[in-house]
Amino acid sequence: MFGVNWVGLLLPSAYLVVLVGTFMTFSTVYRRRKALQSANLAPWFGPHLQRNIYLSLLHMQPEDGAEKGAPRIPDSVIRAALMRRAVEDIHRIIQIRAAKAACSSLLQRGSVGDDLWQRFQRAEKEMEDELRDVVMEANALVPGWGQIIFQSANEIAANKVLRDKLEDIEAQTEKEKEWWEKRRAVIQSEFMKELDNEEKTQTKAASVTSAASGDEPVLVDTNVPSASSPTGSKKKKGKK
Incomplete structure (x- = not known):
């Protein structure tokens, strides 16, 4: 029968103990650090x-053994x-x-x-x-x-x-109502301006059209005697 070589197992066992101890220490320190960081974070x-x-x-609230006159x-x-x-x-x-x-x-x-x-x-x-x-x-x-x-x-x-x-x-309705009132006033003023401009344009176009069609005022010669004047009646009588 072969005996157990305890000396040969000592080194691997020591390595495992050191490895596990290192891992546990690192895990503990890491958890503590995370908990400390989480505690220092700003609340949501x-x-x-x-x-x-x-x-x-x-x-x-007054306790049961407190004075009876304490407000509740x-x-x-x-x-x-x-x-x-x-x-x-x-x-x-x-x-x-x-x-x-x-x-x-x-x-x-x-x-x-x-x-x-x-x-x-x-x-x-x-x-x-x-x-x-x-x-x-x-x-x-x-x-x-x-x-x-x-x-x-x-x-x-x-x-x-x-x-x-x-x-x-x-609140939005009141703001929109004020905006529409201002907008309506602006549109109304613009419409009145356009209406005035259109009336002026139509008046000018009518005068130009009447001038182009020959409807000019007739000039009457004041030197020509009329039929009802006395001079004209005398001339007619002389001819007769």
Whole structure:
């Protein structure tokens, strides 16, 4: 029987240990660096004002062991603040869905870097956590409200978008109305000028036509006596 050459296996084993250790160290350092870079990236969305307002209202609520004279915020105000938070979440979800296809296409073409895609993925993950938190808060305020809060928020967001479009159309209508009033005044003045020029042209053409056709005024010789004058009657009597 052959004995195991432990000395010969020592060198390959040491090489494998060093290789695995190097790979694990590099992977750990790389993940930490990526996490640090991702944390330093600018957020996809700005500050969530509606969420901050809702959390501020919750913190203003007096605790159970607090004084009885402390003011208490009505539940309707808390629910309204949570609904506004959900409406803002709906707007952000719509923006994320609209930007996902564009970002993915640009990343595949190499038009954008990995930083933009990391920002987008982080925003998507934050929105998932935000939706889960809103559902939990809604169920804590009203049992079962978390199942329908985003349906109501979606309707409110759609109505807001429709109102904004109507306001834009009305503002555009006023601008177009002013433009048409100015344009009509300009066209009317130009039309009156053309009409005056046409009348002058027709008058001039009529005078030229009458002169060319011979309709000139007849010159009467004042030296020739007329038949009714006394001189002419005497001459006629002398001849007789």
